[in-house]
Amino acid sequence: MENEKKFDFIRMSGREFEKVRKENSWGLTIEEFRTAQKRAKKPLSISEAYILDSLWSDHCSYKHSKNKLRQLIKNNRYVLQSEKSDAGAVRIGNSGYCAVFKIESHNHPTLINPYDGAATGAGGILRDIFAMGAVNIGVGASLRYGPKAEKNSKDLLSGAMKGAAAYCRAMEIPLLALDLYYEDSFRHNCLMNVSALGVVKKEDLIPNIVPKNSVGYNLIYVGKPTAGAAVGGASFASQAFEAGKKKEIEFGSNPMLEKTTFDVFEKVKAELKRKKLLSQMSIKDMGAAGLTCSTAEQVSERGYGIEIDTDKVPVPAGMKVHPLALAVGEDQERNMIIASDKAARVILKIFKNDKKFRKYGGKIAVIGRVLGEDRFVMKDKNTVYCDIPVSLITGAPVYKPKVKKLKSGKEPAFSVAPPASLSKEILKVIGSKNVYSRSDVFKILKDKKPSYIITTPEETDVCVLAPLKNEKTSAKNKRIGVALVFGGKSIHGRNGSAEEQAYLATVMGRLKLAAAGLKPLAAADGCNYGNPDNPEHYYCFDKGIDGLNKACRIPLYGEKQPMAVVAGNVSLKNTYISGGKEEPVDPSLVPVVFGYTQDYGKTVTTGIKNAGNILFLAGRRKAEFKGSEYALLKGRTGNNTPSISPAEAGKLEYAALEAAGKNLVKASAVIENGGLAGALVRMLIMGGGKVGAEITDLSDVSSLRPDYALFSETPGYVLEAAKRDEAKLKEVCKKYGVELLPVGMTTKEKRFSGSIKGKKIFDIPLSELAKHWKGK
DSSP states (O other), rough: OOOOEEEOOOOOHHHHHHHHHHHHHOOOHHHHHHHHHHTSSSOOEEHHHHHHHHHHHHHHHTTTHHHTTSSOOOTTTEEOTTTTTEEEEETTTTTTEEEEEEEEOOOOHHSSHHHHHHHHHHHHHHHHHHHTOOOEEEEEEEEEEEETSHHHHHHHHHHHHHHHHHHHHHHHHHEEEEEOOOOOHHHHSSSSEEEEEEEEEGGGGGOOOOOOTTTTTTEEEESSOHHHHHTTHHEEEEEETTOOOOOOOOOOOOOOHHHHHHHHHHHHHHHHHHOOGGGGGEEEOOOTHHHHHHHHHHHHHGGOEEEEEGGSSSSOOOOOOOOOHHHHHHOOEEEEEEEEHHHHHHHHHHTOOOHHHHHTTEEEEEEEEESSOOOOEEEOSSSSSEEEHHHHHHHOOOOOOOOOOOOOOOOOOOOOOSSSHHHHOOOOOOSEEEESOOOOHHHHHHHOOOOOSSSSSSSSSSSOTTTTSSSSHHHHHHHHHHEEEOOOGGGGTTTOHHHHHHHHHHHHHOOOOOHHTTTEEEEEEEOOOOOOTTTTHHHHHHHHHHHHHHHHTTTOSSSOOOOEEEEEEEEEEEEEEEETEEEOOEEEEEEEEEESSSOGOOOOOOOOOTTTOOOEEEEEOOOOOOOOHHHTTTOOOOOOOOOOOOOHHHHHHHHHHHHHHHOSSSEEEETTHHHHHHHHHHHHHTSSSEEEEEEEEEEGSSSHHHHHHHHHOSSOOEEEEEEGGHHHHHHHHTTTTTOOEEEEEEEESSSSEETTTTEEEEEEEEEHHHHHHHTT
C-alpha cells in the first residue's frame, strides 16, 4: 500500500502550520485541525485535511450560525419538509402538490469571476430544487453592487447577468424576480443571491438523506466528469478579501448537460414509480465540497458510512485527478444518487441509453456503496486516501460567537431646501439607479415566455406563475397562482439597525405578495454578513435573525399560524481588509417569500387600468428617509428607518388580500424605492402610458412638506379602485383597522400631476416620465 502525505497538527508549531496553510489555501485554524486530529485519533492525510477544511468551513458546516438558526420559526401547517433537506417544501393549498424553493449565495465566486460565478450559482440552486424531485419553473436574482457609475460595478453586473441569463436560457427556465440595488457598502464585495422555485406532487418528494436500512446501497455518480475544478471553493467562500491579494476560482458550466440530466431524470422517476422503487433512493446535488458533501451528508443522519473507489469516479479523458480533488472539487452539473440494487438497475439503464446525455458529456457510474459503520473511506487498489468517521466530516464544531452591541450611529436629521421644481425632482428620483425600470438588465435576461407565466417581472411588481397549468390535474388546480418575491434594502441595517433591516425586508416581501392578491406562506432567508469572529459583525447576524422571526410571527391571513422559514443560506466574511481594518458589507438579510392564490385570475397587477378610477393610499407618510432614494440623491444617508409595527403590517396584509379576493382592486403598488411618487409612476408606466393620474390634494394625504410626502419610504401601498367599489373597499379596510386615504384620480390626460388646495405643484407628461423611467 502506498502512503498519502500526512500532517501531525498536534505536534506542528504555529509557524509550520502557517506555511502549510498558505501553501494549501486552507481556511481552518490550527486549533480546528488539532481538534479534528484528536477525534480521528491519528495524523490526517492530505486528502482528509482538504475534506475537513471544506466540510468544516462556514459555507458547509454553519459552525458560527447554527446555534442562532435553531431559533428560527420553521413550521406551520403548510410545511411538508424543511429539516434535513436542501430546499423547503410547502403545500400549495389543497392541490396535492407542493412548492419547493430555496435561496443561495454565490457572493465570493461572482466577485472574482462574474460570468462563471453567477452561472454556476444559478445551476447550483436549480439542482437543489431538482434533487427534491421537483421540476424547476423559475429563478430569481437578488444583487447588490457598488456605485452604478463605477466601471467595476458595471462589469460585475454585466458579467453576472450574462452568465446567469445564458445558463437559464439554455435550461429554458424564466426569471421570476429581480432585486437589484447599488450602494457604496458593496464597492469591494458584491452580493449574488439566487432563488429558485419548483413544483412536485406531494407523494413524489425525494429526500436528501438515504432511506432507513440502506446499508449496501449504491453510490451512483451522475453528470460531468470531475476535473477538480474550484478545489477549496467552500473554504474560499468562507474567507475575507484583502487589498492587494488576488484570488482566482474557476468552475466551468455546461447548462445543456444540466437540462438533459433533468429531463432524463423525469423518465427515471416515472419508471421508478411504476416499479414502486422511488422510495429506495435519495439524491443530492454535488455542490460545495462536491463528492464528499453529497455522500457524507446523505448518510450521516442515519449513522451510516461511505466507501468510494476512486478509480471508478468519472474524470475527463486522459486526465489524472488526485483523490483530494475528486473529494472536494466543485465541478458543476453533478449529482449523487444513492439507490438500492433494483433502483440502480433502472437508473443506470435509462441514463446510459440516453443519447443526449452522452452527447453533452454526461457520465454515470457506480463508484461505491453505503457502509453500516461510521466511516468515510476513499481508496483505490493501492492507497487509502481517506478513512475517518463520517460523523467527523459532518460534525464540525459549533460555536457561540461573542456578541457586542453595535453602537447605533445617529444619522443627522434629514433636511434639505425645498426643490425649485417638484417636477424635476420627481424625474430625478424615478430615473435614479435604484428606482428606474431596470430595462437594461431585463433585456439581458429576456427569453421566451412559458405558457405558465401569467405576469412577467418587468410587466408588474409580482411575477405570478400557474405551476399546474400544464399538469394532468383538475381545472381548479390549473387556476392556482404562485409567486416568489424579494424584499428590503441593505442600507436599512447600517449603524446598528440590523434587526430593523431584516424585519422590514421580510414584511415588505409579505406585503408585495398581499397587494398582488397572493397569501404569503413561507420564506427562505439569505443571510449576508461580516466576520463572525468580530463581535460587532456577529451582532448584526444575531439581530438579523431576530428581525426575521419578528416578521414571521405576524399570523397568516385568516389563521393563527406564523409564516415559516423553510430554507436558507448563510454567507459570512463578506468583508474587505485594507490597512489592517476589516470592513463588512451593510447587514443584508435578503428574504425570498412564497405566496399563492387559488385563482390567478384574481391577481392584482401594477399597471393602472382605466381613467375615472379612484387612487387610494394605505399607510400614512412619515418623515422616514434612512436609505431613501431621495436622501441618497442629496448625498445623505437620511435618518429614521421606515417603520411599521407587526400589528400594522398584519392589518395592511389582510386588508389587501381580502380586497383582492373580492375583486375590489384594479391595480396596486407597494411603496418602496422612490416613495409614493415612485409607486404611482410604476403604476402609470406599467399601465402602458395610456392613462394619467392626478393627486387632487397632497395636503389631505400628509402634513409633511410636498417633496417629503412624495418621497418618504414609509411602508404602505397605493390601490386603484372603481368608484362603484369605493364603499366596499372602505368597508374591508375598516374591518382590519386600515385607514384608506383618497389620493386622487386616474385621468384621460396622459399626465402625472399633483395639487395642494387647488394649486398645481407638479405636472409631467407621461412621455417624459417614461423616458426617465427607462434610465435615459
